[in-house]
Amino acid sequence: MPKRTRSNLALNMDRACWLMKSEPDVFSIDDLKAKKTSPWDGVRNYQARNFMKQMAVGDPVLFYHSNAKPPGVAGLARVCKLAYPDHTARDKTSPYHDERATEEKPIWEMVDVEFIERFNELLSLDTLRQEPALKDMVLFNRSRLSVQPVTPEQYRHIVSMGAT
DNA sequence: GCCAACGTTGGC
């Protein structure tokens, strides 16, 4: 186990990194900036949920705008609360309602994320595709997965591309 | 708005 020093924390040397998708019409990086932190509710896919359950507080997150023109990474966030039950599953008025969810078995979980920064320019999917260093990103191979792991190398590469 | 990819459901 590598030690978590101040310097390697800053570089995310030993942290799991993630990419999380949101439709900007529903919840954008600007919405997160305004709220500072937000629950990441509405994930209704088991694999995506399982990745959220693996997240630690402080893990870096690429905030991705899906179903956008163009789609791409819009900025950075970090996990600020461990996975806990997504109460919207039990809310009959919510678009994310799931009648199978109970208090004992909530089925769906979410983490909270905290705003870090908004890129001046969105890094479009097309731009990311042109980067040889990013060719193995899950984003390109498992295009429907809304919460996915990113390697620290991929994360740092994207941060450097988005640096202002 | 279309549709490919792919995850989920349910009959058998």
Added chain:
DNA sequence: GCCAACGTTGGC
């Protein structure tokens, strides 16, 4: 447990 039908995601 298979797999056809169906629903959803998300790029285009």
